[in-house]
Structure formats: C-alpha cells, structure tokens
C-alpha cells in the first residue's frame with residue numbers, strides 16, 4: 001500500500017502540544033512526503049524536539065490532527081505509532097547504555113516478526129554501513145563514543161525499516177568527519193525510499209542535503225518549502241536573529257557530550 | 258559449630274532467595290516493590306495445601322492451578338493498586354501505601370477461609386522430609402531437591418532475561434521513554450511481570466510448605482527476609498539475591514544456634530543493616546544493574 005505522491009506520508013495539521021499545562025506548539029502544520037528529506041530548523045527552545053515528541057506519541061497533542069500513511073495517529077500510543085512505521089530517534093540518542101551493541105540492535109526489531117533470512121539481511125546491511133558496530137558488538141552501548149552511539153541509534157532504526165525516520169540532532173557533539181558519515185547514512189536511507197524528518201543545528205549542512213525545510217520559532221512554523229528556497233529566503237535570517245537583531249546561535253553547536 | 262547449621266541455613270536461604278527473585282521479577286519493568294509479596298507466597302502455600310490435602314487433587318494439577326490463581330491475583334493487584342498510581346506519575350511512590358494495603362487486605366481476608374492451624378504438606382513422592390545422614394549433616398531428600406531447584410530456577414529466570422522480551426524488560430528498567438520509542442509497551446510488560454512475579458511467589462510458597470507448613474501467618478516473615486535478600490543482593494540482581502539468601506539463611510541459623518532463638522531476628526537485622534550501611538546498593542552493584 002503506497003501513498004500516492006500527491007498525498008504526504010506524514011501530515012500534521014494545526015497541532016498544539018506541550019508538557020502538562022505548558023503549551024509549547026501552536027497550530028503547527030507540516031507535511032513530509034515519501035522518500036524526501038525534510039529538515040526542521042530553529043533556535044534553541046523553538047519547539048523542534050517537542051514537535052517530534054508529539055508526532056511519535058510521547059506528548060499528546062491537545063488539539064489538531066496527525067495522519068501518517070493515511071491513518072489518523074493523533075493521540076495514538078507510541079508503540080502503535082512505531083508499529084505503523086514512524087520511528088523517532090530522540091535527542092541525545094537514548095540508547096540502552098547497559099545493554100550490548102548487539103542487544104541494542106536487536107531491540108530495534110522488537111515486536112516485528114522477521115524470517116531469519118530477513119533478519120540477517122538487515123544486520124548485514126547495518127554492518128556494511130557501520131563496520132565499527134560489528135567490531136564492538138559485545139560492548140555495552142554506553143562505552144561507545146558519541147559518533148558510534150549515533151550510528152548505533154540509526155542502526156537500531158534500520159532494523160525496523162521504517163517508512164519515516166525522525167532524527168533529533170544526530171550531529172550533536174560529533175567531530176566533523178563523523179558528521180559527514182551520519183549525513184551520508186541519511187542520504188543512503190533516502191535512496192532506499194525512507195522519508196527523513198531531520199532536526200539539525202548545523203543548518204547549512206542540513207539544508208544542503210534536504211529536499212524540503214521548515215523554520216520554527218517560538219513554537220510556530222514561520223516558513224516552509226523547498227530547502228533551496230528556504231536557504232535563500234528571509235525566514236531563516238529572522239529565526240536565527242536575536243530580538244535586538246544580532247545573530248544568535250546560528251552557527252553549529254559544538255557542545256561536548 | 259555443627260555442620261547442620263550450615264545446611265539449614267542454605268535451605269532457608271534458598272527460600273529467601275526465591276522470594277527475592279519474585280520481588281525482582283516484578284520490580285524490573287515497574288520500579289515497584291510489591292509489599293504484598295509475602296502474602297502472595299502465603300496464598301501459594303495455602304491454596305496448594307487446600308487443593309492437595311483437602312480437595313485431594315494430584316500434585317501437578319494443584320501446583321499449576323495455584324500458580325495461575327495467584328498470578329491472576331497479582332494481575333488484579335497491578336490493575337487496581339499499581340497501574341493507576343503509575344499512570345499519574347512514573348516516579349510516584351504511592352504504591353508503597355497501596356501494595357501495603359493489598360497485603361493487609363489479603364492477610365485479613367484469609368482468616369475467613371482458613372483457620373489459624375498450620376496444614377501439613379507432604380513433598381511429592383519419592384521425595385520426603387525424613388532426615389538423611391550425609392557425613393555429619395542431617396538433611397532430607399526434599400531439602401536437597403529444594404536447594405537444587407532454587408539454583409535451576411534462578412538460572413531459568415536469568416535465561417528468560419536473555420530473550421528479546423527479557424531484554425525489553427531491562428530496556429524499560431533503564432529508560433522507559435526510550436523503550437517506548439522502540440515500540441516496547443511498558444504497560445504490557447508490567448502486567449506480565451506482576452502475573453509472573455506473583456506466580457513465582459506462589460511457587461515459592463508451594464516449595465516452602467513441606468518445610469515450614471502452610472499457614473496464614475507465613476507472609477510477614479518471608480516478606481522481611483526476602484526483602485532483605487533482595488536488598489543485600491542488589492535490587493534487580495537475581496544471582497545477588499541467591500548469594501544474599503544464603504548469607505541471611507546461614508546467619509540466621511548460626512544466630513539461632515549460638516544465641517537463644519529469640520535473638521536470631523536481631524542477628525539478621527544487625528548483619529543486613531551493617532551490609533547496607535557499608536554498601537547501600539547491595540553487594541552486587543547498582544540498582545537495576547545488568548546481570549549477564
């Protein structure tokens with residue numbers, strides 16, 4: 001059952017969401033079409049992570065609707081949303097640090113029934129893309145470097161072969177060469193037909209590989225369209241300017257993790 | 258000191274270890290300590306005793322029926338006393354009160370079904386409680402079997418945590434939200450763990466019955482010592498619980514042989530408190546520690 005190209009795979013329509021009584025998102029609408037990389041940019045606190053959390057069911061929207069693959073998933077439970085093929089790799093990766101690399105990869109297919117052949121095919125593909133994970137397969141995930149952990153998080157998602165993968169700041173804390181590797185992995189996923197919703201602080205790099213883009217500010221989407229148009233437009237400037245017109249947090253964030 | 262003291266300590270310690278393991282089964286995905294666990298052990302012993310000596314059911318049938326019955330009671334407890342609390346806040350500690358309340362309700366209700374007299378439960382043939390002389394130790398064939406079964410059960414439980422579902426339980430224990438994002442349903446694992454943890458407690462009661470007799474007052478003592486074994490062995494660590502069970506059982510037996518029986522509880526308390534003061538997280542690592 002393929003979604004026709006005209007119909008977006010994921011569609012959020014005027015979504016409000018937040019934490020308890022704190023409202024963060026206001027009437028957020030975005031679309032992600034099949035096989036495309038969509039990047040979501042905005043300053044710290046703009047609400048990017050909150051939007052991903054609302055889409056994956058961690059935060060229940062207080063109003064608005066979310067449809068995925070023609071199904072209404074508004075307010076659905078996270079495991080149902082994962083089952084539908086919408087996967088969220090959270091900010092900070094959130095691996096099971098005490099379990100081994102192999103166990104983490106296997107947990108990526110939790111609840112799926114795979115034939116042994118299919119299982120091995122997926123594992124082999126992961127090891128081809130990230131040979132280091134094969135080398136470290138018996139070590140606890142917590143002992144990996146930041147870059148290796150990001151690869152493991154993506155590998156875990158690859159076990160499930162989602163229709164849409166949401167990645168929250170995968171480059172955070174990574175050395176430039178590893179950032180390249182992560183971006184290359186994202187491109188290779190798209191080549192296999194996986195749609196990507198990417199939150200990135202490295203705005204320029206992200207816009208280079210993206211097809212579409214949205215700009216968020218203070219819990220709202222202030223612009224959306226083709227990545228190239230967004231890169232050239234004013235909304236980006238506006239979103240990353242401080243209130244007094246000074247650039248703020250526009251560069252890459254090299255926080256140490 | 259007589260070698261008997263050690264064998265008795267190991268036998269009693271095996272029972273404490275089993276109670277501790279039943280605590281751990283339930284604790285891992287929920288972070289809840291079920292203070293009704295001692296009463297579930299008691300129910301296991303009493304239901305089994307009634308089914309075999311009163312209703313005359315065959316050993317295996319009574320065993321299976323007891324486990325399922327108490328498992329369902331555990332599930333009901335989870336639905337009524339635990340799930341609503343965790344739904345409000347994952348980190349809330351209201352379950353301390355509600356599981357204690359469950360314990361009180363069960364211990365009050367059983368008085369209506371059963372009298373205060375202990376019921377003798379015979380071990381399944383060919384095992385018996387007749388003491389055998391092995392070297393200088395006196396131990397029955399049933400007690401030997403119990404010690405061995407305990408080792409096997411701990412190995413089986415640990416093996417279960419090596420399956421994908423078991424790993425999912427450990428994942429929930431480590432980071433519940435991260436588990437949700439991998440399609441794991443912590444609620445369902447929590448319900449299963451209550452069912453299985455309660456059934457395991459009932460099995461402990463069945464196994465204990467030939468040694469301790471089935472009695473409605475079995476609960477508090479096993480709760481306390483099982484809890485001590487779980488804490489000393491590091492919460493969530495089943496092998497730790499086994500070793501800690503032995504330590505507590507042997508300490509108790511030595512205390513009883515050196516001091517008057519009234520002091521044996523005090524000896525356990527001193528030893529357990531001393532261990533927990535020196536190593537608050539128990540002898541075998543941090544809470545929830547991965548046990549390979």
Ligand SMILES: Nc1ncnc2c1ncn2[C@@H]1O[C@H](COP(=O)(O)OP(=O)(O)OP(=O)(O)O)[C@@H](O)[C@H]1O
Nearest residue numbers: 019022024042043044045046047048049050051091
């Ligand atoms: N657990 C929480 N409880 C209450 N408010 C929160 C919580 N997490 C985030 N917020 C608030 O929600 C708003 C949006 O945060 P969010 O994490 O979505 O931003 P973001 O765009 O992902 O920022 P960053 O680039 O720093 O990751 C912020 O004002 C933040 O303070």
Ligand SMILES: [Mg+2]
Nearest residue numbers: 048049050091
């Ligand atoms: Mg964020």
